[in-house]
Amino acid sequence: MDAFSPAISLEFVSPLLAAGGIAAPEISGWFTNSILVAAFVTTAVLLFTRMATRSMALVPGPKQNTVEFVIEFLYGQVEGIVGKHVAPRAFPLLATVFIFIITANWFGLIPGVGTIGWGEPSGPLSLKEVTTPILRPATADLNMTLALAVVFMVVWLWLSISELGLWGTIVHIFGPKGGLTGPLKYMLMPIFIFVGVIEVVSIVFRPMSLSLRLLGNIFAGETLLVTMGGLGETIGASGWVAWLTSVIFPLPFYFMEILVGALQATVFTLLCAVYIKLSTTHEEH
Numbered sequence: 001m002d003a004f005s006p007a008i009s010l011e012f013v014s015p016l017l018a019a020g021g022i023a024a025p026e027i028s029g030w031f032t033n034s035i036l037v038a039a040f041v042t043t044a045v046l047l048f049t050r051m052a053t054r055s056m057a058l059v060p061g062p063k064q065n066t067v068e069f070v071i072e073f074l075y076g077q078v079e080g081i082v083g084k085h086v087a088p089r090a091f092p093l094l095a096t097v098f099i100f101i102i103t104a105n106w107f108g109l110i111p112g113v114g115t116i117g118w119g120e121p122s123g124p125l126s127l128k129e130v131t132t133p134i135l136r137p138a139t140a141d142l143n144m145t146l147a148l149a150v151v152f153m154v155v156w157l158w159l160s161i162s163e164l165g166l167w168g169t170i171v172h173i174f175g176p177k178g179g180l181t182g183p184l185k186y187m188l189m190p191i192f193i194f195v196g197v198i199e200v201v202s203i204v205f206r207p208m209s210l211s212l213r214l215l216g217n218i219f220a221g222e223t224l225l226v227t228m229g230g231l232g233e234t235i236g237a238s239g240w241v242a243w244l245t246s247v248i249f250p251l252p253f254y255f256m257e258i259l260v261g262a263l264q265a266t267v268f269t270l271l272c273a274v275y276i277k278l279s280t281t282h283e284e285h
Contacts, residue, residue, distance in 0.1 A: 033133055034141035037113070041104045041138060074098060081273040086163065086280050090273070093155050097148060098269040101139060105218060105261030108137030109254060114222070139218045139264075145211035152272050153207050160279040172279065173199050206275065210268060217264050221257045225250045 052063035060068060074095045079087040107113065113135045138144045160169050174196030176188060232245025 032141070032143075033136040034138045034144055037107060037135050038104065038138040038144060040135075041100060041107055045099060045103055070099070071095065078273055081270070082277045082280065086159065086276060089159060089162075090155075090276050093152065094269050094273055094276075097152065097272065098265050101148070101214070101268055102262055102265035104138040104144075105265060106258065108140065108218065108222070109257060109261070113137060137218060137222065139214055140222055142211060142215050145215045146207060148214075148268075149207035149210040152210070153203075156272070156275055156279065159276055163280040169279070210271060214264055214268050217260060221253075221260055224253055225257065228253055 048063070049067055052061075052067040056064065075087065075091055078091045078094050082090050114133045114137065116134055160172075164172055174193050176192050228250040229246045231249050232242040237245055
């Protein structure tokens with residue numbers, strides 16, 4: 001979600017967005033601008049949490065109260081989905097994913113993110129010429145969203161096997177459901193095996209669906225804000241009128257993108273929690 005700039009025009013929207021879509025520009029070697037933003041976001045969350053919990057008090061201050069409220073609220077939501085037995089092991093990852101994604105999404109709305117950086121090799125630097133922004137929303141990079149999804153799937157596999165065992169996990173996927181016994185169980189076995197194969201295919205595609213859903217929504221919001229920022233020039237405005245429209249037109253969509261950033265963090269985390277619930281539920285439950 002790119003922050004708008006008065007100097008952006010539509011002729012520069014395409015290279016600006018392409019620079020940080022699927023492959024983020026490199027600042028130095030493998031170190032990209034989206035990794036830089038991810039490091040900022042992670043450091044900010046850790047520092048705030050550290051400051052809030054350094055001196056725990058029975059009567060909490062604003063920082064401690066905020067951290068405790070967020071943790072208690074998230075734990076209650078996770079426990080309500082995955083159950084009391086699995087929640088202590090699943091909560092650290094799910095809470096970390098939610099807090100990181102929502103913070104990274106909102107960080108992308110700060111003015112200057114995506115619009116300040118390097119431009120053409122010759123001539124003075126101007127915002128219109130920026131093709132390699134210094135800061136790029138971390139969740140607008142497929143590498144970051146895919147990495148989040150892959151890490152979750154690794155933890156999901158560990159939770160599933162540790163809860164049901166390797167054989168129990170296989171039976172959970174391919175075995176008969178509903179407590180079938182007798183001849184009917186063996187008659188329906190080919191159907192359950194076929195359904196299990198479909199389930200395995202869906203599991204394989206989960207990292208891609210999780211990552212592309214998050215990337216697509218953040219990238220779409222980024223495109224929308226940049227387009228609205230240059231809409232004044234598109235309709236023929238110039239000078240201070242173009243500057244004024246570049247501020248006014250994107251403003252309502254900024255509030256919408258704040259909501260979208262929170263919603264996408266919730267959807268990503270909620271789907272992860274549901275996947276854990278489905279794979280760790282015992283047959284008797």
